[in-house]
Amino acid sequence: MTLAEILALAVFVAVGWLVWDSLKAREAANAAMRDACGRGGFLFLDDTVALDSLRPVRAADGQLRLRRVFSFEYSDTGVDRRKGSLTMIGDAVRGLDVGPSPIPGQDSPL
Numbered sequence: 092m093t094l095a096e097i098l099a100l101a102v103f104v105a106v107g108w109l110v111w112d113s114l115k116a117r118e119a120a121n122a123a124m125r126d127a128c129g130r131g132g133f134l135f136l137d138d139t140v141a142l143d144s145l146r147p148v149r150a151a152d153g154q155l156r157l158r159r160v161f162s163f164e165y166s167d168t169g170v171d172r173r174k175g176s177l178t179m180i181g182d183a184v185r186g187l188d189v190g191p192s193p194i195p196g197q198d199s200p201l
Contacts, residue, residue, distance in 0.1 A: 112157070117142065120161045120177050123184045128165055131189070136164040136172060148180060156181040165189065 120140045128135040140161035148158040161177045178186035 113142070113145070113159070116157075116159055116179055116182060117161070119182055120159070120179060120184070123187075124163055124165075124177060127187055127189075132167075133189070134166040134169055136166055139163070140177060143176065150180055 117140060121138070124135050124140060125138075127133075140163045142159060143162045144158075144160045146158050147155055150156045157180075159179045161179070163175050163177065164172050165175055166172060173190055175187070175189040177184060177188075
């Protein structure tokens with residue numbers, strides 16, 4: 092096996108791991124959003140999150156981890172659509188932003 096073949100195999104394995112790990116993180120983000128929306132009384136629209144950004148960061152323990160920011164849409168009334176985001180570092184949820192709270196009695200700007 093030549094050096095080029097070994098490097099190609101290593102790149103293939105690394106990309107495969109990244110895809111597998113990203114799918115696992117996406118499923119964890121979906122589960123976290125279902126739980127958060129259920130506790131908040133919101134509807135989790137489209138029942139999925141979308142990856143907005145991916146970058147390496149240092150976790151609290153000093154280890155290098157991947158920071159993923161997912162976006163999602165939810166509804167508080169069943170009529171409107173609101174945007175939110177979920178931040179994960181490694182496989183742990185580190186932040187949840189559901190945007191500004193709606194003002195009671197005010198119509199949605201959409």
